[in-house]
Amino acid sequence: MEIIFSQLDENNGRFQLAGCSTPFANSIRRAMIGEVPTLAIETVKIYDNTSALFDEMLTHRLGLIPIRSNEECLVPQSRCSCGGEGCPSCSVIFTMSVEGPAMVYSRDLISQDPRISPAEPDIPIVKLIKDQKVVLEARAVMSVGREHAKWQPTTACGYKVHPVIQVSDKCDGCGQCVEECPRGILEVRNRRVAVIEGQLEECSLCQLCMRACMNTGIGDEPGIMVTTDESRFLFVVEGDGSLPVREIIGQALEYIRTQSSELSAQIEEITGETRDE
Ligand code: SF4
Ligand code: SF4
Ligand SMILES: [Zn+2]
Secondary structure, three states: OEEEEEEEOOOEEEEEEEOOOHHHHHHHHHHHHHOOOEEEEEEEEEEEEOOOOOHHHHHHHHHOOOEEOOOOOOOOHHHOOOOOOOOOOOEEEEEEEEEOOEEEEHHHOEEOOOOOEEOOOOOEEEEEOOOOEEEEEEEEEEEOOOOOHHHOOEEEEEEEEEEEEEEOOOOOOOOHHHHHOOOOOEEEEOOEEEEOOOOHHHOOOOOHHHHHHHOOOOOOOOOEEEEEEEEEEEEEEEEOOOOOHHHHHHHHHHHHHHHHHHHHHHHHHHHOOOOOO
């Protein structure tokens, strides 16, 4: 198996995964979305809320704020020695006290742990007019996206099968498919259609080019064929700021490895046969 990155920065990653099956590619996607622990606000004590939002709306908005977390300083609540009660090892307390007129932003959540804070300081929560107030205490806990979407570390996470575009001798370079391609990745070169250098990954597999070619009356088969390579996948991962994308991918792969080892061990125990890793 091979992973080749074409982009990797704090919040965005694009990579090609080669030499694996579709179920395996999908398990990586699911692990990134649902099995990488992050922090999110779970309980809120509201001392004063005279804003235009009901308490429920306000707490819902607080729950969706990405919180910059670090697994080295906290453990997921399900694995914590407190047994899920909530303690400084698996949760962190934030306080907020804002009086109008003002816009309440995520930066107004003051963390008791200086290593932890909202991932973005400028997320608007509610607008207060004169004499309106929000005073509360919120507890964020570590958990995973499988429990609730607010713990997902990704805002976008998906893949497509790698496209394969072949041009046959039937192509006369008429350019009809070039006009039709919505991604603009085709060109006529030496009287034959070809993919523009470095643009193949942009193909959406819509096959409009094949249809355009058939409409020229070329015969039974189009001059351009768009198929897929079922062992190569193009991933796009966008983080919400709670973890760097590199960390999301690393933790997801680690999760799959641990789960696979546990499954192997259990199969060995049942069958008594040793299996290769
Ligand atoms: S593939 Fe078909 S539509 Fe495209 S340039 Fe060749 S002949 Fe024309
Ligand atoms: S399949 Fe769609 S995106 Fe890909 S080359 Fe053909 S028209 Fe363009
Ligand atoms: Zn705990």
